[in-house]
Amino acid sequence: VIHMTEIIINYWAVLACGVAAMILGFIWYNPSVLGKQWMAITGMSPDSASKSEMQRMYTTSFILALIMAYVLSHVLQAFETTGVAMSLQGAFWTWLGFVVPTSGVNYLYTKKPLKLFAIDSGYHLANLLVMSVILTVWS
Numbered sequence: 001v002i003h004m005t006e007i008i009i010n011y012w013a014v015l016a017c018g019v020a021a022m023i024l025g026f027i028w029y030n031p032s033v034l035g036k037q038w039m040a041i042t043g044m045s046p047d048s049a050s051k052s053e054m055q056r057m058y059t060t061s062f063i064l065a066l067i068m069a070y071v072l073s074h075v076l077q078a079f080e081t082t083g084v085a086m087s088l089q090g091a092f093w094t095w096l097g098f099v100v101p102t103s104g105v106n107y108l109y110t111k112k113p114l115k116l117f118a119i120d121s122g123y124h125l126a127n128l129l130v131m132s133v134i135l136t137v138w139s
Contacts, residue, residue, distance in 0.1 A: 013138035017069030091132035
C-alpha cells in the first residue's frame with residue numbers, strides 16, 4: 001500500500017535555495033577557491049563571455065537552481081524526510097544516484113578530465129546539501 005502525502009511547497013524556501021545556489025557558485029568557482037583550476041581545465045577566462053552572455057548564464061543558472069530546489073522539495077516530502085540529518089542523506093543519495101551518473105557519462109564521452117568532474121560534481125553535492133537544509137529547516 002502506497003501512502004501519498006500532500007506535497008506543500010514553500011516557495012520562499014525554494015527562492016532562498018536559488019539565492020544560496022548562486023552564492024555557493026560564486027564562492028566555489030571563485031579564483032581563490034576552485035575557479036583558477038576550473039578555468040585552466042575549461043580554457044575559460046574572466047573575459048571569455050560578454051556581459052550579456054554572463055547575464056544570460058547567471059539568469060539561466062538561477063532558474064535551473066529554482067527547478068532543482070522545487071524538485072528536491074518534492075522528493076524530500078514524498079519520502080517523508082524529517083530532520084536535517086535525514087534531508088542531508090536524501091540530498092547525498094539524490095546526488096549519488098542522479099547527478100554523478102548523468103554528469104559522469106557526459107564527462108566520459110566528452111573526454112573531460114576527472115578533475116573537472118570532481119570540481120563540478122562537488123559543487124552539485126554541496127548545493128544539494130545546502131538546499132536540503134534550507135528546505136527542511138524552513139518547512
